[in-house]
Amino acid sequence: MSQMLQIYDQLREMILSLDLGPGERMTERWLEARFQGSRTPVRAALARLEGEGLVQREGRAWIVAPIDLRELEALEEFREPLEAMAVRLACARAGEADVAAIEAMLDACQPGVKREEWHRVGTDFHVEIARLSGNPFLVRAIEGVMALLSRARWLEVWTEPSREQAWAEHRRILALIRQKRAEEAAAEAVRHVRDTRDRLLRSLNEDRRGLRARGFAVVGAGAGAGAR
Numbered sequence: 001m002s003q004m005l006q007i008y009d010q011l012r013e014m015i016l017s018l019d020l021g022p023g024e025r026m027t028e029r030w031l032e033a034r035f036q037g038s039r040t041p042v043r044a045a046l047a048r049l050e051g052e053g054l055v056q057r058e059g060r061a062w063i064v065a066p067i068d069l070r071e072l073e074a075l076e077e078f079r080e081p082l083e084a085m086a087v088r089l090a091c092a093r094a095g096e097a098d099v100a101a102i103e104a105m106l107d108a109c110q111p112g113v114k115r116e117e118w119h120r121v122g123t124d125f126h127v128e129i130a131r132l133s134g135n136p137f138l139v140r141a142i143e144g145v146m147a148l149l150s151r152a153r154w155l156e157v158w159t160e161p162s163r164e165q166a167w168a169e170h171r172r173i174l175a176l177i178r179q180k181r182a183e184e185a186a187a188e189a190v191r192h193v194r195d196t197r198d199r200l201l202r203s204l205n206e207d208r209r210g211l212r213a214r215g216f217a218v219v220g221a222g223a224g225a226g227a228r
Helices: 003-016 028-035 039-051 069-093 096-107 115-132 136-148 150-156 160-178 182-206 208-213
Strands: 055-058 061-064
Touching: 003 028, 003 039, 003 150, 028 039, 039 055, 069 115, 069 136, 069 160, 069 182, 096 115, 096 160, 115 136, 115 150, 115 160, 136 150, 150 182, 160 182
Parallel strands: none
Antiparallel strands: 055 061
């Protein structure tokens, strides 16, 4: 793997896991020292992350992109039909062994499991359902959306009630796929996406002061927060 890709992968993971918080400043010199890399691969990695909307230029320095509530809302709108189509196709194409594998993944999330595992499984659930659709374009689209939602979803799994609610919603979707009830599964998937959107936007809107105290930058106003 090239040095640029190594720096890109590590820096991207730090941003998505909130090790580098939204709005945090970075200099190229600090990044060169942090990753023991030269300026050219550091700049190339930053350019790639800028293209993904994860970093922004600020004068001569760089900042981790703030969490944008308007972007989150747009992503959730884009995500709705993708998830609905994925579960419809999964109902038609998935076998019992496929469903059982995802069920085992959900079963691994029990009380006491670290938030990191809940976050990973929550992401993997949606990607694996997309894989059951047999459509690689759906897989790539849902992988991309879940990556962009990753930072906000860390905040969603912060409390046990939120984790348990998401887990229960995942179980209902999977049960309907197992029963081949395509339209009900699609409706449940859309409901889950909307409920997730509302939880995220409400939490981010209500906790702006707390997030600022932790150094996290949140911008925009989510029109959908509190609409339900």
